[in-house]
Amino acid sequence: MAEQTRKDRLRQFIRDIWDEGRVELAGEYCAPVYRIHHDPGDPWDGMTLDLDGFRDRVVKSRAAFPDQKFLIQGLYADGDAVVMTWLWEATHLGDIPGFPATGKRVAMSGATAYMFDASDRLTGHWQVTDRLGVYQQLQRNKTPG
Amino acid sequence: MAEQTRKDRLRQFIRDIWDEGRVELAGEYCAPVYRIHHDPGDPWDGMTLDLDGFRDRVVKSRAAFPDQKFLIQGLYADGDAVVMTWLWEATHLGDIPGFPATGKRVAMSGATAYMFDASDRLTGHWQVTDRLGVYQQLQRNKTPG
Numbered sequence: 001m002a003e004q005t006r007k008d009r010l011r012q013f014i015r016d017i018w019d020e021g022r023v024e025l026a027g028e029y030c031a032p033v034y035r036i037h038h039d040p041g042d043p044w045d046g047m048t049l050d051l052d053g054f055r056d057r058v059v060k061s062r063a064a065f066p067d068q069k070f071l072i073q074g075l076y077a078d079g080d081a082v083v084m085t086w087l088w089e090a091t092h093l094g095d096i097p098g099f100p101a102t103g104k105r106v107a108m109s110g111a112t113a114y115m116f117d118a119s120d121r122l123t124g125h126w127q128v129t130d131r132l133g134v135y136q137q138l139q140r141n142k143t144p145g
Numbered sequence: 146m147a148e149q150t151r152k153d154r155l156r157q158f159i160r161d162i163w164d165e166g167r168v169e170l171a172g173e174y175c176a177p178v179y180r181i182h183h184d185p186g187d188p189w190d191g192m193t194l195d196l197d198g199f200r201d202r203v204v205k206s207r208a209a210f211p212d213q214k215f216l217i218q219g220l221y222a223d224g225d226a227v228v229m230t231w232l233w234e235a236t237h238l239g240d241i242p243g244f245p246a247t248g249k250r251v252a253m254s255g256a257t258a259y260m261f262d263a264s265d266r267l268t269g270h271w272q273v274t275d276r277l278g279v280y281q282q283l284q285r286n287k288t289p290g
Contacts, residue, residue, distance in 0.1 A: 040275045076223035083221045083228040084266035111256035
């Protein structure tokens with residue numbers, strides 16, 4: 001069934017691409033054009049990416065949190081989409097604007113609607129993440145001065 | 146079909162309860178027990194509410210934003226849930242901790258997985274909202290001093 005196939009592929013995509021950073025596999029999961037429909041706070045919000053642009057986003061997004069892991073809470077398939085609710089954990093090992101690396105653990109949660117084409121390839125997403133929760137943790141971890 | 150029934154009921158629930166504040170209708174939409182599985186930053190996060198508790202949450206949540214409107218972006222039904230992606234707009238007409246009323250417009254977005262029982266009544270939700278976006282707008286609107 002297309003719905004189960006897409007859920008399985010999404011789990012593999014999250015593990016291979018976002019958890020493990022194997023960007024050389026992006027073409028197995030993504031369509032040639034990937035659109036970020038909504039993702040407030042993400043530097044690529046609203047952009048349409050080709051595969052090179054998609055790989056660049058993954059590499060830059062993972063740089064500060066190279067051991068990040070997504071903990072999938074729920075997968076909901078309907079129409080051309082699979083929605084994923086998720087928790088996320090990582091060690092803050094690289095600098096991000098305003099927050100030099102602290103080596104501390106941080107946690108986050110979010111929900112993402114991933115869109116698929118007829119070949120079960122990802123064509124984009126609509127996402128909200130709890131950015132405030134992360135910033136509060138980074139702020140707390142900051143070394144004084 | 147149960148999936149379309151639930152989507153229709155969810156649209157009505159959002160309009161009646163959250164947009165218009167008609168809490169006297171809560172019993173038509175909600176099961177006697179409503180659980181907030183995940184809702185970071187919400188004062189009721191993790192709680193299990195009876196109908197009176199549910200109405201109290203709606204009244205207190207709407208107090209600072211009485212003209213709030215949810216703009217539903219997508220509805221995704223699967224299993225016992227319907228996931229709703231949404232934008233939100235309101236006028237900041239009441240005080241909230243740290244932010245006295247400014248009369249300014251604010252906008253937000255989020256995604257919510259609503260769970261249903263066999264009678265198509267709501268039994269709870271798992272939600273993430275872009276809290277940081279709201280706080281940045283409230284901060285910007287603050288009158289100096």
